[in-house]
């Protein structure tokens with residue numbers, strides 16, 4: 001097999017190009033890491049390069065497709081403060097699921113009316129925190145939650161989260177949250193007896209949704225529950241259509257949503273949504289370095305180990321069963337290598353065998369420790385705030 005000596009300049013092998021500004025930033029950062037490594041600097045962490053232009057593009061797309069739907073970004077998806085601040089400047093609100101998320105947003109955007117505490121099962125402390133901070137809108141889906149809210153925040157404005165399910169979704173939420181339609185009347189009556197204020201209905205068909213029928217059904221069910229709320233004595237004025245929007249089929253799902261909304265009597269109802277991955281995913285490129293390699297002698301494919309895995313920023317390998325492969329490789333190691341197509345399994349840095357990022361990934365070259373692997377579309381499930 002031909003052997004080629006490579007120079008010290010990183011070589012881009014893939015034809016799938018990262019946008020040039022992002023690529024330039026990656027190269028600059030890698031150079032800093034390489035130089036700093038000489039003086040003992042802890043430069044072996046994976047890092048993100050963020051392109052907020054992508055977020056702006058998604059915002060424009062949303063405005064074109066769903067101008068009548070006000071988005072509240074789901075902070076749980078990626079709590080990067082730069083992203084939150086940027087979205088706030090675009091006029092977007094925030095869906096927070098915890099005290100930490102509310103604190104993060106309030107620090108950057110000191111306006112509690114732009115937050116929905118969208119968690120149907122909250123701790124006493126978190127409800128008290130919302131009351132003190134003035135985060136008034138929150139969701140519920142069970143009787144006990146209503147009693148808790150009565151005790152700690154009786155002035156809250158409540159959204160009744162109802163069951164909704166897209167069987168094709170990548171992440172199913174209906175097994176955890178959402179009141180079944182045969183329980184909504186009882187819940188609404190209990191809220192009325194407690195003198196609480198129900199202002200609307202919410203649903204989430206699941207993350208990574210793709211079934212237009214599921215959206216249609218959820219809007220229909222919501223319309224029925226809004227009518228139930230009126231019959232009990234409330235004056236509901238909000239429908240929250242949740243998240244689940246994806247890059248790949250946004251126009252299709254938006255069209256289905258628009259059609260469903262038109263088909264129901266929703267006069268004087270403000271429509272809002274809680275997109276997460278839609279805004280965050282494409283803006284984030286993750287750069288990992290190969291920290292080790294194991295050549296397997298029995299004919300199986302060789303293994304490479306990188307400095308991030310499923311317990312870090314590759315959580316989606318487990319949650320969404322996503323097949324994540326690098327879109328580009330930067331060859332740093334100056335040793336001779338074989339430039340032929342080969343397969344590697346890619347592993348994270350922990351000692352856990354579950355920490356497999358990709359069981360079989362194709363490369364156009366031999367990979368060595370010190371090379372860099374570049375992963376696009378990694379902003380959708382970020383467990384920690386990126387550095």
Ligand SMILES: Cc1ncc(COP(=O)(O)O)c(C=O)c1O
Nearest residue numbers: 074207243244245274275276277
């Ligand atoms: C209540 C709620 N809203 C919004 C989202 C964001 O969903 P997605 O990232 O699919 O848009 C989630 C995700 O888990 C959620 O649970």
